[in-house]
Amino acid sequence: MLQALRAFAMVAGVIAVATMSKYVRASDNRALDADIISVAEEWAKIKYLSDDDSERSAKMAVLAPKADALVKRYPGRPEPLIWDGIVVSEQASLSSGLTALSFAGRARELLLEAYKIDPKALDAGAPTSLGVLYYRVPGFPLAWGDKEKARRYLEEAVKNAPNGRDAHYFYADFLYEQRDYKRADEMIRTGMALPKHPERPVWDQYFPMVMETLLDRIEKKLKP
Numbered sequence: 001m002l003q004a005l006r007a008f009a010m011v012a013g014v015i016a017v018a019t020m021s022k023y024v025r026a027s028d029n030r031a032l033d034a035d036i037i038s039v040a041e042e043w044a045k046i047k048y049l050s051d052d053d054s055e056r057s058a059k060m061a062v063l064a065p066k067a068d069a070l071v072k073r074y075p076g077r078p079e080p081l082i083w084d085g086i087v088v089s090e091q092a093s094l095s096s097g098l099t100a101l102s103f104a105g106r107a108r109e110l111l112l113e114a115y116k117i118d119p120k121a122l123d124a125g126a127p128t129s130l131g132v133l134y135y136r137v138p139g140f141p142l143a144w145g146d147k148e149k150a151r152r153y154l155e156e157a158v159k160n161a162p163n164g165r166d167a168h169y170f171y172a173d174f175l176y177e178q179r180d181y182k183r184a185d186e187m188i189r190t191g192m193a194l195p196k197h198p199e200r201p202v203w204d205q206y207f208p209m210v211m212e213t214l215l216d217r218i219e220k221k222l223k224p
Contacts, residue, residue, distance in 0.1 A: 032074055037199060039067055039083050044202035047090065057094040063087055071110075078121040081114035085129055104137050105144075123164035124157035131157060132170050135177065150174060158187070165194045169211055176214065181221040188215050 092103035131153030168191025175184035
């Protein structure tokens, strides 16, 4: 069991690599927009500009209460729940063993709550992130990971977020893991052609590199 949980901790970082790309605007609430963008940008800076995981972990521990506070400040809104789930997922990636699994479980609870409110919010942020959790967390009897649930959530995310680069990226990553390299190639190329979000400058700089890395892995598998 511990070996599987260590493996989860190693891959859990992928959970948050692309989930931060969610379109951050609530559109009908300027104050919420500003607060979400603030958390999202701080997340991106911690993720990509920190020197090492120790620094990331310390800074993420400071950001986590801010994300929690947004959930309380805007009750009933899915957007803060999604970003709180993203931050907690990142904490899982920076932890190990049972601690990582505990963080992942809390992230799932937050994202399921957001999903019940509005599965289309923030470019289908909740089903995208839930799909990632379900295919990265170990399955029964070690934990609650489930490849079929992951597929359903990711398919729904792509359907409901045709312009969601993160939804396409993670569905492509899932298809790659399932060795469906042709469909993975189609999905990642579609995602790479989607519009950028200039309000997220740090993400816009680094996320294309993440997508290029996946495309390169897929292309190697497709070579005769």
